[in-house]
Amino acid sequence: MDDRITEFARGLRAAGVRVSVAESADALLATRLLGIQDKETFRDALRTTLVKEGKDFPVFDKLFPLYFGSGGQPLQDATEDLTPGEQNMLQQALESFDDRLQQLLDWLTSGDGPTPEELQAMAQETADRWADSPHKAMWVTQSMLREMGFSQLEQKLQELIEKLQQMGMSQESIENLLGIVRTNATSLREQVAEAVGLEVQRERSNRPSDLNTSDIMHKPFGALSEADVERLRIEIRKLVNQLRSRVALRHKRGKDGRFDPKGTIRANLRYGGVPVELKFKRNKLKPSLVLLMDVSRSMEPVVEFMLRLMYELNDQISKIRLFAYYADLTELDPHIATMIGNDQVDDAFFAIRHIHPYQPYATDLGNGLETFFHKHLNAVDGRTTVLFLGDGRNNYNASRADLIKELQRRVKRLVWFTPEREIQWFDGDCDMHAYEPYCDSVAVVGNLAQLSAAVDNLLTS
Amino acid sequence: MFKDIADVRKGLNQQQYIASQEISTVVFLSQNLCKPILTEGPPGVGKTELAKAAAKALGRPLIRLQCYEGLDESKALYEWEYAKQMLYTQLLRDTLRGILSDTASLTDAVTRLSAEEDVFFSENFLLPRPLLTALMADEPVVLLIDEIDRADVEFEAFLLEILSDFQVSIPELGTISAKHEPMVLLTSNNTRELGEALKRRCLYLYVDYPVFDEELEIVRLKVPGLDQELARQAVQTVQQLRRMDLRKVPSISETLDWARALIAINARQIDEETLANTLTVLLKYEADVAKAKRMMGRGDNPPRRRRG
Known part of the structure; x- marks a missing residue:
């Protein structure tokens, strides 16, 4: 049983629920304490130790029956009530079908279905191919049932009835037989669905899952496949939680600010002015951010993950304003980040594209900066951190590095995230080399690992 | 000490707390694995009440730490x-x-x-605050850390040290370890996401609004003076209100208040007039009251409340 529970924990992990080793150890302890006789108690014990978030309950509820289910109703023996003569007739009638259907009908009539091992073997073959897309499990089940001959079942059952009638079996026996066969068919369907579900789940949990050590974190944004992106979307919440606890701990351990004379006098009035307690000004640690993003086509994945991180970490930021630049610069509704955080990525980009439609070679940050200075300069003051997210490729338009210089003078910190490596900054139309001297720091964010490290840095330093 | 799950259930019932199988299981596990329970759920479903009932059932004193923004060690520890x-x-x-x-x-x-x-x-x-009081107590206690989601992330990190070892270091006095490990319950209304490390150390319990039968039993137990039929109608109305799209849906405590109000005004049945007079006990927003009145007036089934 212990193995099954460990396997279940791995299955949960693969489905995006965060389960630590300590937690699966707790689950083992709990089940040892309570026993496994009562299924409800067993379930409650596993759930309370393994799942720590209400929104993960549906995943738990979906997976639990796969791992600890009864495996569907057992099949019944349909031939039990038949006379030996009738059993003979049935045997003869069955022999006229081809191999595959004969086996299916044999399973359904005899009550000896495929053994769990046989089912598993069949399911494994199908699951291997489909493990990447678990939401297709339904479809996989269907195709497997089709392969077993279920699609022709009704038709063949009619033929079987006719044959048995011709052979002279009584109507009552036939109906009896048919009833049991239909029930068996439903049970077998359930068994197959459960076996497929379990196999898909097993296959998924066998794939490498540790995000930090896997390649996917270090794969360049441009090279991510649709499936990779899908996986990163699930895993990004784990990443954010790590970031958040790290930031919180660092805030806690971080030094307090300067001595606060006013606060000290006020606090010590009750001791008759003897300075017993010293007060310090607290460093304002949560940055107020102005984020300017390049929304050209090549930047889309970076922008998406950046906004995801910003959405998830919004409690670590005191204020944020979003700007998008392409041919020109506009302010974005912060709701865009919420949409992306809630997996409505397509809608969010649709909204962005409505303002910034695709144009070839249109990026012009120089123009964008002018607009920013004209219209939105009130967004920044001496306490703002300005963050540029872009590759600095300006299509040979004016770079206007002088405006960047001016901006840096006005704000607390000017940070640049670019997806391109340093050697590319001088290459072709890239103006990164012109902007770089006026940035307080430049981070290369070619993949999610670098991006999260850069954001970590941004929030803590 | 509770002997088994049934014992937990019985003990809590005796304290007039209707515990589901799940709640009893979690409480039993918490006691035997020495792990804190983290309860989440909408406000007013009896999360705090659970701690009180558990303390009474075990005959242990309850020490309560109410969290708020800006709570720090000097207010929580010593x-x-x-x-x-x-x-x-x-x-x-x-x-x-x-x-x-x-x-x-x-x-x-x-x-x-x-x-x-x-x-x-x-x-x-030394002026011990709730956490230190719980650690230094001479008898086992139940420690309730209420609304942990209101405290800052920094405080949560600090709490981890205590919840994992049940000991604290006071520079002038040295390390103080718990004489008896307290039973710890944390409640959260989920206004912010709690840290992973904290969740990992806790058993998780999600308490939702009770189903009809459970709520009826609670009303019968807590407001025994209410007529059976009237109680049934009242609970039905509340359950119906919860399915509506309201700014604040009525909680169990509000159901109980309403039940007491019905006794106070000596209501015979829940008709439109009674409802109009007492609805403000259940609903705390003018817009909600108006909406509920419209719905009750029509007497038809409300549209299902969408859950986000």
Whole structure:
């Protein structure tokens, strides 16, 4: 049983629920304490130790029956009530079908279905191919049932009835037989669905899952496949939680600010002015951010993950304003980040594209900066951190590095995230080399690992 | 100590707390695995009540720490009683003078005085706050950390140290370990996401609004004076209201308040007039009240409330 529970924990992990080793150890302890006789108690014990978030309950509820289910109703023996003569007739009638259907009908009539091992073997073959897309499990089940001959079942059952009638079996026996066969068919369907579900789940949990050590974190944004992106979307919440606890701990351990004379006098009035307690000004640690993003086509994945991180970490930021630049610069509704955080990525980009439609070679940050200075300069003051997210490729338009210089003078910190490596900054139309001297720091964010490290840095330093 | 799950259930029932199988299981596990319980759920479903009932059922004192934004260690763990220290220094001035009278230099005086320092940083001047009280208690206690989601992330990180080892270090006194490991319950209304590390250390319990039968039983138990049929109608109305798209749906405590209100006005049945008079007990927003009145007036089934 212990193995099954460990396997279940791995299955949960693969489905995006965060389960630590300590937690699966707790689950083992709990089940040892309570026993496994009562299924409800067993379930409650596993759930309370393994799942720590209400929104993960549906995943738990979906997976639990796969791992600890009864495996569907057992099949019944349909031939039990038949006379030996009738059993003979049935045997003869069955022999006229081809191999595959004969086996299916044999399973359904005899009550000896495929053994769990046989089912598993069949399911494994199908699951291997489909493990990447678990939401297709339904479809996989269907195709497997089709392969077993279920699609022709009704038709063949009619033929079987006719044959048995011709052979002279009584109507009552036939109906009896048919009833049991239909029930068996439903049970077998359930068994197959459960076996497929379990196999898909097993296959998924066998794939490498540790995000930090896997390649996917270090794969360049441009090279991510649709499936990779899908996986990163699930895993990004784990990443954010790590970031958040790290930031919180660092805030806690971080030094307090300067001595606060006013606060000290006020606090010590009750001791008759003897300075017993010293007060310090607290460093304002949560940055107020102005984020300017390049929304050209090549930047889309970076922008998406950046906004995801910003959405998830919004409690670590005191204020944020979003700007998008392409041919020109506009302010974005912060709701865009919420949409992306809630997996409505397509809608969010649709909204962005409505303002910034695709144009070839249109990026012009120089123009964008002018607009920013004209219209939105009130967004920044001496306490703002300005963050540029872009590759600095300006299509040979004016770079206007002088405006960047001016901006840096006005704000607390000017940070640049670019997806391109340093050697590319001088290459072709890239103006990164012109902007770089006026940035307080430049981070290369070619993949999610670098991006999260850069954001970590941004929030803590 | 609870013997088994059924015992937990019985114990809680005796304290007029209707515990589901799940709640009883989690409480039993918490006791035997020595792990805190983290309860989440909408406000007013009896999360705090669970701690109170558990404490009573076990016959242990309940120590409660209410969290709020800005709560820090000095409010949660301990504080030195500066005022008392100052007062004692004033009162003991003569004694101090006696001790220091034969010292020749300032250095000598300071050395002599620092030898006596321990007196002023002893348990006499220590003001234990809830967490330290729970650790230093001579008998096992139930510690309730209420609405942890309101406290800052920093405080949560600090709490981890205590919840994992049940010990704290006070620089002047050394490490204090719990004499008896307390049973710990944390509640959260989920206004912010709690840290992973904290969740990992806890057993998780999600308490939702009760289903019809459970709520009816709660009403019968807590407001025994209410007529059976009337209670049934009342609970039905509340359950119906919860399915509506309201700004604030009525909680169990509000159901109970309403039930008591129905007794107070001596209602015979829940008709439109009774409802109009007492609806403000259940609903706390003008818009909600208006909406509910419209719905009840029509008497048809409300559209299902969408859950986000």
